[in-house]
Amino acid sequence: MKLAEIHLNKLNDWLWEVPMTGEMRVPARIYASERLMHDIQHDDSLVQAVNVAHLPGIVKYSLAMPDIHLGYGFPIGGVAATLPEDGGVISPGGIGYDINCGVRLIRSDLTLDDVRERLRDLVNQIYRDVPTGVGASQAIPKLSRSEMEKVASQGSGWAVSRGFGTHDDLERTENHGCIDGADLSKVSDHAIKRGAEQVGTLGSGNHFLELDVVEQVFNPEVAEAFGLRKDALAIQVHCGSRGFGHQICADYIRVMQRAVEKYDIRLPDRQLCCAPVHSEEGESYFAAMACAANFAWASRQTIMHLALKAFERVLARKRHEMGLRLVYDVCHNIAKFEKHLIDGREATVCVHRKGATRAFPAGHRDVPEAYRRVGQPVLIPGDMGRHSFVLVGMPGAMESTFGSSCHGAGRTLSRGAALREVHGRDIARELEQRGIIVRSKGRKTLGEEVSEAYKDVADVVDVVHNAGIAQKVAMLRPIAVVKG
Amino acid sequence: MTTKPKYQVVEHTADVAIKVAADSLAELYACAGFGMFDLIVDLSVVKPLIEEHVSVEAGDYEELMVNWLNELLFLFETRKLLFCDFDIIELDKTHLSAVVRGEEFSPARHETRHDIKAVTYYGLHIEQEDDQWAASVVFDI
Numbered sequence: 001m002k003l004a005e006i007h008l009n010k011l012n013d014w015l016w017e018v019p020m021t022g023e024m025r026v027p028a029r030i031y032a033s034e035r036l037m038h039d040i041q042h043d044d045s046l047v048q049a050v051n052v053a054h055l056p057g058i059v060k061y062s063l064a065m066p067d068i069h070l071g072y073g074f075p076i077g078g079v080a081a082t083l084p085e086d087g088g089v090i091s092p093g094g095i096g097y098d099i100n101c102g103v104r105l106i107r108s109d110l111t112l113d114d115v116r117e118r119l120r121d122l123v124n125q126i127y128r129d130v131p132t133g134v135g136a137s138q139a140i141p142k143l144s145r146s147e148m149e150k151v152a153s154q155g156s157g158w159a160v161s162r163g164f165g166t167h168d169d170l171e172r173t174e175n176h177g178c179i180d181g182a183d184l185s186k187v188s189d190h191a192i193k194r195g196a197e198q199v200g201t202l203g204s205g206n207h208f209l210e211l212d213v214v215e216q217v218f219n220p221e222v223a224e225a226f227g228l229r230k231d232a233l234a235i236q237v238h239c240g241s242r243g244f245g246h247q248i249c250a251d252y253i254r255v256m257q258r259a260v261e262k263y264d265i266r267l268p269d270r271q272l273c274c275a276p277v278h279s280e281e282g283e284s285y286f287a288a289m290a291c292a293a294n295f296a297w298a299s300r301q302t303i304m305h306l307a308l309k310a311f312e313r314v315l316a317r318k319r320h321e322m323g324l325r326l327v328y329d330v331c332h333n334i335a336k337f338e339k340h341l342i343d344g345r346e347a348t349v350c351v352h353r354k355g356a357t358r359a360f361p362a363g364h365r366d367v368p369e370a371y372r373r374v375g376q377p378v379l380i381p382g383d384m385g386r387h388s389f390v391l392v393g394m395p396g397a398m399e400s401t402f403g404s405s406c407h408g409a410g411r412t413l414s415r416g417a418a419l420r421e422v423h424g425r426d427i428a429r430e431l432e433q434r435g436i437i438v439r440s441k442g443r444k445t446l447g448e449e450v451s452e453a454y455k456d457v458a459d460v461v462d463v464v465h466n467a468g469i470a471q472k473v474a475m476l477r478p479i480a481v482v483k484g
Numbered sequence: 485m486t487t488k489p490k491y492q493v494v495e496h497t498a499d500v501a502i503k504v505a506a507d508s509l510a511e512l513y514a515c516a517g518f519g520m521f522d523l524i525v526d527l528s529v530v531k532p533l534i535e536e537h538v539s540v541e542a543g544d545y546e547e548l549m550v551n552w553l554n555e556l557l558f559l560f561e562t563r564k565l566l567f568c569d570f571d572i573i574e575l576d577k578t579h580l581s582a583v584v585r586g587e588e589f590s591p592a593r594h595e596t597r598h599d600i601k602a603v604t605y606y607g608l609h610i611e612q613e614d615d616q617w618a619a620s621v622v623f624d625i
Contacts (some may be wrong), residue, residue, distance in 0.1 A: 043497045070497040072606030097602040097624045125578050134524065134559060134596035135589060193562045205625050243561045246601040246624075250554045253605065257547060270546075313488040387518030414495040415598075415625075442596050484599060 001268070006046050008037075008127070012465040014034055017061075018046065019391070024053040028062040031401075031463050032373050036066050039412050039455060051268045055080060056276070058388035059087025059342050059349060063401055066463035067410030067455065071096070073271030076355035076411075079404045082342065083349055084277035089265070092256060092285055094352035095335050097249040099289055100296035101207075101240030102174075102331035103357075103379040103407075104304060105390065107226070108325030110233040110315075112213055112479065118314050122209070123437050123480045125310040130303055131201040132484040133441030138453045139306060148192055151199060152184045155294030156329075159301035165326075168181030169301060171368050173329040174358060174376075177297035179336075182290035188251050191288075195244025195295055200302035204442065204484030206408075206449060207239040209307060212388060212476035219473045222374045222392050226327050228474045235324075236388060236476070237303050238381050242334065245292035252285045260340050286335070293334060300329055327390075328368075328377035332357045332407035340402050351402045359393035359405035359470040367393070380461055383409045383454035384438075384446070384483070385431050388476040389461045396468030405470040406461070409454035418453035419444065437480040445483055449468040491519030494620060500598060501607070501622040509545070510572035512610070512617040513552055513580060517570040520553050520603070521586075523623065524560065525594040530568040539581040545610045551618060552580050553603040564589040572602035598625045 001022065004005040009017045011029075012264065016037060018028040031085040032040055038047060044218035045068050052074055059081050068077035073093030082088030115122060131139050143151065151158045156170055156177025170176045184192070202209060212234045217223045228234070241248075256273035259265070259281040265274065275281035304326065308319045315322065335352050342349065360367050362375040371377065378391040386409070397403045428438045440446050464470045494501040502519040506512040523525055540555050542548035561567045568587035574581040601624040610619045 014573070045497075070499075072499065072604040076498055097604075132520065133591075134599040135564060172496065190558050190562075205601075247554075247558065249549075250602045254551065257543060270608070273605075386494070411498050414497050415500060416493060416495055441591075444597050 001047055001050050003041065003044055003047055003389045006050060014463050018050055024050060025058050026053050026061050028053050028064070030064040030068060030467065031467055032066045033459065033463055036463065037460055041069055043070040045070045045075040048073070049078060051272060052078055052080050054268055055082060055089055055091060055272065055274060056265055057082040057086050059083050065406040066460045067355065067406045067408055069410045069412065071354065073269055074354040077406065078354045079352065079356045079402055081349040081351045081402045082228045082277065083342065083347060088277055088350055089274035090277045090285060090335055090350055091272055091352065092249050092252045093271045093273065094354050096333040096354050097246045098240035098333055099245035099249060099292035100331040101333040102296060102300065102329060103381055104237040104329040105327040105379050106235040106304060106324055107228055107327050108233045111231050112233065115233065115315065119480065120437060122310060122314045123482065124440055125314050126209060126307050127439040127482050129310050130482065132204070132482060134204050134484065136201040136203055136484065137197035139302060142197045143199060145192060148196060149184050151298045152291035152294050153182050154178055155297040156301040159305065164302050164305035168194065169326045171319045172326045172370065173297060174331055177329065179290040179293045179303065181287055181382060182294050183287035184291055186284045186288040187248055187291050191244050191247035191251065194247050195242065197455040198242040198244060199299045201242060202239045202303065202307060202484055204244050204445060207484055208384065209303065209482040210236045210478050212236060212478050214474055215387065215477040216475040219471065222473045225371060225374045226377055226390065226473065227325065228327065228390060233309055234380055234476055237300055239300060239303065241292040241296040242299065244295045248288045248292045248472045252288060255281050255285065257411045289335060296331070297329065328379060330357050330379050338403065353404055356404045357407045358403055359397040360403050361393045361395045361398060378405050380406060380457060381408050382457035383451050384481055385411065385434065385436055385451045385478060386457060389457060389472060390474045390476065391461065391464065391470035392473050394468050394471050397470060401469055405464045409457040409460060411453055412455050413453040415448040418450055419447045421452050422447040422450050436478050440483040442484065467476045490515050494509060494623055498621055500625050503618065503620045505616060505618045507615060509617050511574050512619055513549065513572055513575065516572035516621055517556055517584065518566065520556065520600065520623065523598045524600060525566055525596055529593060530566045531587050532569040533587040534546055534565065535583060535585050536565065537581065537602045538584055541579055543575060546605065546608050546611055548580050549608065549610060549621065550603045550605060555619065556584065556593060557600060557603070566594065578624065600625050
């Protein structure tokens with residue numbers, strides 16, 4: 001189907017539907033305001049949302065969050081749940097190459113005044129200690145295969161066992177930082193080789209480590225539960241499973257190319273290739289994907305430890321004296337088995353989130369005990385230089401989006417267009433003038449990641465807030481960014 | 485065979501795509517290899533000092549393209565090798581072997597452009613028209 005052939009119905013101010021046509025198995029539903037929908041139609045992302053609706057065993061809707069933009073196979077911002085008992089499939093493209101790309105937020109009792117004089121030293125120290133950029137490696141010594149086994153099976157728990165954090169950190173991480181069912185024998189030697197030197201590295205592209213100030217609190221009760229106070233300093237980490245996950249996805253896309261022939265699955269886009277969840281190929285992929293998800297959690301836990309060590313060194317205080325503690329860690333590229341209501345009965349479905357964040361409401365058993373009264377923190381980083389948001393999951397997410405929300409701003413300009421836009425401008429200097437210190441390996445990255453290349457995250461967040469999926473809790477303003 | 489690079493960058497909202505065109509299928513794969521590494525660093529400053537043999541298998545030409553480029557990416561990430569010269573020695577629908585030349589990545593000399601995560605199948609078609617071969621490749625970055 002081409003973009004021009006898509007018939008779009010507006011259901012309410014925040015929700016649109018593409019009805020079922022042709023071989024679509026379910027309708028596609030897109031969360032967006034009128035203005036965002038205008039932008040969304042600039043590329044083929046709606047076609048991709050329609051393509052996802054062709055997956056065998058997909059239930060209810062092919063969903064897209066307001067930060068939807070063109071991906072490959074799935075749109076970025078896509079959510080799809082399949083019913084394994086009904087031949088439902090798992091599609092590596094529905095998780096993406098950067099398996100368990102995610103965000104971690106750390107709170108503190110510090111204010112900007114407490115660090116102002118040492119801020120530049122602090123950022124430089126973090127930049128030295130957390131490897132960034134293309135091919136970044138060796139944040140910690142290269143891991144042996146047996147150590148990689150532990151990373152893959154224990155996730156964040158491996159990092160904690162190495163002294164890179166506490167059990168409280170695990171409590172405040174989605175899935176406790178570990179998905180069950182990981183099996184390194186399902187992972188290629190290529191992937192293990194790529195991953196062995198990359199635990200604790202940020203990588204490049206849109207990944208970052210950022211220092212923020214809590215600029216505004218929308219919901220004081222929930223913010224208090226999350227430990228976020230106005231004017232306090234916070235740290236955000238955004239990264240994933242690096243070459244380990246990229247290779248696993250590439251390997252299994254190859255496996256799935258055979259599987260679609262074997263199981264006679266017809267798809268409009270080869271990148272959507274998949275296999276039934278309950279098949280040898282589907283089960284092997286899940287076991288390998290879990291290894292990468294756990295690797296990413298181990299990595300973000302390690303990065304947090306390196307960053308907190310930099311704080312301790314530069315400010316000469318212990319982390320607990322500064323109130324530095326994990327708020328939460330969420331993944332936004334993942335497949336999970338979760339219980340949701342399908343046709344009035346609870347069923348286990350395989351939820352694919354490709355650039356979408358879990359957003360479970362108050363009372364859900366998978367929300368950490370410390371937050372169960374208020375709901376799960378939903379972390380939405382803005383683009384470089386703009387605000388980020390902390391939200392909390394709402395009951396509407398369980399009713400309409402398989403407990404999912406948006407994951408970020410969402411690009412609107414290609415990287416090439418962004419570079420043309422910033423031609424002749426010194427982005428690092430512009431950010432410094434706005435009070436944001438930047439450290440980056442690649443000069444080009446800054447141009448490509450410039451604010452103008454993204455939708456305004458505030459518009460994206462307003463949609464999920466108004467649609468009752470996740471509610472605004474606090475807004476963070478960046479004061480320093482470390483990028484690849 | 486030395487390749488005369490022919491690739492152009494195509495706009496894609498989130499990722500980066502290239503279009504390659506060549507007089508032969510072998511040259512098409514060589515150009516795609518060049519295009520990918522030129523996205524990672526400026527290849528004009530990379531010298532063909534080290535030689536490696538690369539061999540990949542696949543089910544068809546498209547898959548062969550994805551596997552070929554992913555294999556080169558693997559060599560870059562695990563051994564920090566940048567390649568600028570690609571000789572395709574053997575090529576049929578299911579197999580490609582090549583001699584590739586380049587040098588070790590040196591952050592001081594090679595300014596990086598993009599961190600390519602993987603090579604995707606999105607919109608990938610290898611087409612022949614008269615004596616010309618063409619392909620578009622979308623990279624996840």
